[in-house]
Amino acid sequence: MDLKAELVEGKVDWKGRTAVKHKHGGIRASLLILATFGFENLATLALAVNLVSYFILFLHFGVADAANNLTNFMGTSYILSIVMAILADTLIGRFRTTVISGCLEFLGLGLLAIQAHFPKLKPPLCNIFDPTAHCEKLTGGHKALLFTGLYFLAIGSGGLKAGLPAHGADQFDEKDPKEARQMSTFFNSLLLALCIGGAGSLTLLVWIQDYKGWDWGFGVSTIAIFLGVVLFVAGLPMYRMQVIKGSTNPAVEIIKVYIAAIRNRNLSLPENPADLYEINNDKEAALEAEFLPHTNAFRFLDKAAVIQPSENRSETSPPNPWRLCRVTQVENAKTLLGMLPIFGCTIIMTLCLAQLQTFSVHQGQTMDKSIANSFKIPPASLPIIPVAFLIVIIPVYDQLVVPFVRKFTGVPTGITHLQRIGVGLVLSAVSMATAGILEARRKAVARSHNMLDADPQTQALPISIFWLSFQYFIFGIADMFTYVGLLEFFYSEAPKALKSFATCFLWSSMALGYFCSTVLVNIVNRATRRRTRSHGWLAGNNINRNHLNLFYWLLSILSLINFLAYLFVAVRYKYRTAKSPSLKEEIEGDDDDEEKNKA
Structure with missing residues (x-):
């Protein structure tokens, strides 16, 4: 066996020795990383869709404030992935970044569990839907405890998003054709791991939060991230580690x-x-x-x-x-400048996603949640429909569809990254249009039954919550195309020096989308304040008297305009057609040529 061929250039083991193929990295090591990613999503995905209910029902935030606090938290989490990626590349490495981030996420979830468990740390229970009730707000040290826990969680989640995908890609050698194909499968598997962990989060964890208590919900999330960190650390002897390049940022x-x-x-x-x-x-x-x-x-x-x-x-x-x-x-x-227009055209999609994680959950609170008159589905569990579909379709897409389409297109990934992103952007516009139609139908039911001021805690509208599954289903398919396409696009197109940094572009795009959601909600409320009887399309706690359907249609129009802008920049983008050799290889090649000429 050629020992030199077995060495992995630029990668070391946990003791600092040059990594060896079949001993370090590969599929076996990547499975532990995927499992950790799954546990992280098990711990946090339910928060992305259900935390707004906790803010409204138990901490007594208004609907718009609750939505904005959630999107600010999500946006901060994603934007911090850039900071953590820089730390991982230049100072402490991706492995240490992942471990430290996991510990911070564990700490943040623990603080939230403590606040949810002790009544003295949050406002007294109160019916916020009763216009005569004067519900106390979260103030002072209790509010500080909430945001301390949330932003410890945001830092930890951002670090895991920065470290895990890049560390997973480190387990494969791009110069080895077999491992290069395995790396492509790894990126598709990241979404699969997210869906498997998310399926447990959107069913079991959401049910625990809604029916057993938020202290139990945060507690289970804390245990999940603890198990994920333990599992990740257990793979230390198998990992290939990147060599930290110090100040070469x-x-x-x-x-x-x-x-x-x-x-x-x-x-x-x-x-x-x-x-x-x-x-x-x-x-x-x-x-x-x-x-x-x-x-x-x-x-x-x-x-x-x-x-x-x-x-x-x-x-x-x-x-x-x-x-x-x-x-x-x-x-x-x-190269970076050329990718920025593509990056900018994907922000609007996350802005749409933010509404499914906030306002759509609040819609579900008012609807009939029963299944066969014996079980009630939590509104935040609705995304399980597209997630369950993705768990089935991702392996089929990766193992069957891509090889089949590749025969006709000649593209290794079946369709190009930009085509994949474009399909998802179109579907996101369709999803928002569908959401607007279904919200108009929901309001019509409330109006026809004289239930515009009904308390959703005691009176559900006679319309099934499963009507909302259409908008979730369409957006779930958009997720598979756009977000995985973006991750592959940024990683494959970025130069060698920027690959780990580029994997965070996806999270930055999502962060800006969440922040833009907060800005757009405030702008819409101010712009429509004089044209409605309330304080704007989205103001107040009574969603039946709001104009959420108009907001969804506005998002659909913005998404369509955004797609046209994307087409304009995508058709002008030129792919990096070939990987350039390092100057070391060129010099060595020149030296070989000189020796041949002398001979």
């Missing part, structure tokens, strides 16, 4: 290019791109460096690599990195 390297291009904006570009700065003349400095060829896209960034004629620099002294950058750095910046 990909985000900082990109920022240097933009600043250098601005500082050099008055310089003229050379006619020959070969005259731009690169380290290929210094073989020792270039041995471990990645090399990317020059492209003609975004030529204004090339000024970051223009060597100033007046610069009096010796050959051995390094250039000012904030004024002169390598061509490879510039190409990395170009």
